[in-house]
Amino acid sequence: MKIVIILPTYNEKGNIGELIPILEEEIFPMIKNHEMNILVADDSSPDGTVDEVRELMKKYKNIDLNIGVKKGLGAAYIRGITYAIDKMKADIIFEMDADGQHDPKKIPEFLKKIEEGYDMVIGNRYSDGGSIPPNWPIKRKIFSVFGNLLVRSILMRFNIHDWTGGYRALKKEVFLKEKSKLGPFPSYTFQIAFLHKAVQDGFKIGEVPFHFTDRTLGKSKFPAVEYIYNALKYVVIARILELKRFIKFLVVGGLGFVINAIALRLLVESYNWHPASANLAGAVLAIFSNYNFNNIWTFKEETSKGILSYLTKLVGFYISSSIGVVLIQTGTIYLGTHLIGRTYYFIYFLVGTGFLLIWNFTMYRKVIWRKKTQQL
Ligand SMILES: Nc1nc2c(ncn2[C@@H]2O[C@H](COP(=O)(O)OP(=O)(O)O)[C@@H](O)[C@H]2O)c(=O)[nH]1
Ligand SMILES: [Mg+2]
Structure with missing residues (x-):
């Protein structure tokens, strides 16, 4: 099958230059039964991310680049996944941070779950051996664990452990079915809304535990306050509708x-x-x-x-x-x-x-x- 790993980037110069060679030289050679590709979905980063990607594209021929206007992570994913399916003919799409926080060694495990028949596979930081960075300050740990638990509790879907993460693999059918409902979520709430809609439509969800590591370069673009408001609003309204x-x-x-x-x-x-x-x-x-x-x-x-x-x-x-x-x-x-x-x-x-x-x-x-x- 044709696999496209989407790496959304906004000012990830340095990070993207480190991650892509790892994917190309360490991970992809381990995967024999699929055709592996990369799509960088950049939002016209001012730091020269794109130049770095263009250099890498000279060396590796399975990389594509999709540049757009900055509207948020969700919007970049919607645009990127659409491009991967329409232009690159992807069967399976990965969502993965470009900053190295998502351990690329786990990719074969995600693919195995897809081969087992799961439609969407979620990277899980909260159980079965998954973890968040141990060096995070306690406040951030609490925010992460309780925020996720709150989403699980309001939605009353306890068998999925990680609702907010961004390390995922999905069959193109899941995106094609849900795409029209995702427009209202251009920022990070996209992750909760996409997963929830897939669950509501009966897609089979699998999980792969992984250790979420800390960023070494660059800054997080996570808009905490806006996110808390939008994420809570989504789960509460979605639950009332249900x-x-x-x-x-x-x-x-x-x-x-x-x-x-x-x-x-x-x-x-x-x-x-x-x-x-x-x-x-x-x-x-x-x-x-x-x-x-x-x-x-x-x-x-x-x-x-x-x-x-x-x-x-x-x-x-x-x-x-x-x-x-x-x-x-x-x-x-x-x-x-x-x-x-x-x-x-x-x-x-x-x-x-x-x-x-x-x-x-x-x-x-x-x-x-x-x-x-x-x-x-
Ligand atoms: N194209 C694009 N990528 C984004 C945007 N916001 C975040 N990203 C990328 O999405 C990934 C996750 O963002 P990050 O800032 O690491 O969030 P965190 O991991 O929650 O702290 C990174 O690769 C970012 O560069 C955006 O608005 N547009
Ligand atoms: Mg990150």
Whole structure:
């Protein structure tokens, strides 16, 4: 396969001149089954980075150079990866810092993971033997470890350990699928957003632990304050959007609950019905309300058109709901009134409804509004 290692550069003169010969002379000869190439994605660095790259290009013929305007790391990667795929016909792309912080000896391990079937492979500094520089001041270590942990926790995806790093390998398909969504992330948040979108779309993610070493030459371009703001904003909004459906589901269920509760109280208090029968009557109304609001709102993407499908699903919804309503919810009320007494019937209703909630969401997702892709 054709591999392109993208090295984004902004004022990396000296660093790039050190890294490229290591890649060419020590690493690439170890890789026999792939065609290895380098793309330097520079943003018109004023320090002469490009001149250094041009010198190296005379010696090594597998280097390409893509120069653009400085808009940030994410923008440089989007431009560079597009160039690697369109112009260089890359199958696999690497993201790698040009400052020597990413140990190039790990490249074969990334490739092995890709060969094993992973779509995107992430360099991992936080577990399985990976590490951040031991000589970093404690404040920087805390920032790095806790920042990453915070991202993992908010996104609730704990099986990926390093969300913020920039040492990665990916199949071109991953980028082609996500490219259109990455425009809003021209700076370092690009790394979190790209990985998150790949995870959401079900791409298989692998990890390779590595020791992140310190820069020896030049300065970091990492914009800390801006990054904290943008990264937090991304993860919080992304998580709310992921939970949107669940929140809608709760609102619809809440309305159903109110309908059920009013009918129950009215029939018991004013008409002296048995709480169990009154609950069944209330539930019939609540189920109708839940079905219609979920259909037009919560799961509207999965709603099929046509009256026949509407009615078939309504019947299916009543049948699947009735198991929960009769056995779980009404069953709890029935047991409560018989074992403890009728006085506390509303408490049995609350407890029974709690059990019902768990049962319902599982049923809705698996039977009524399951994802279209799962039906294939
Ligand atoms: N082309 C380009 N490269 C950048 C930009 N910002 C950072 N880089 C490069 O991206 C890599 C990582 O940046 P660095 O400053 O080392 O960030 P740090 O490792 O988080 O401190 C380095 O190779 C930088 O030269 C940018 O705006 N444009
Ligand atoms: Mg760096």
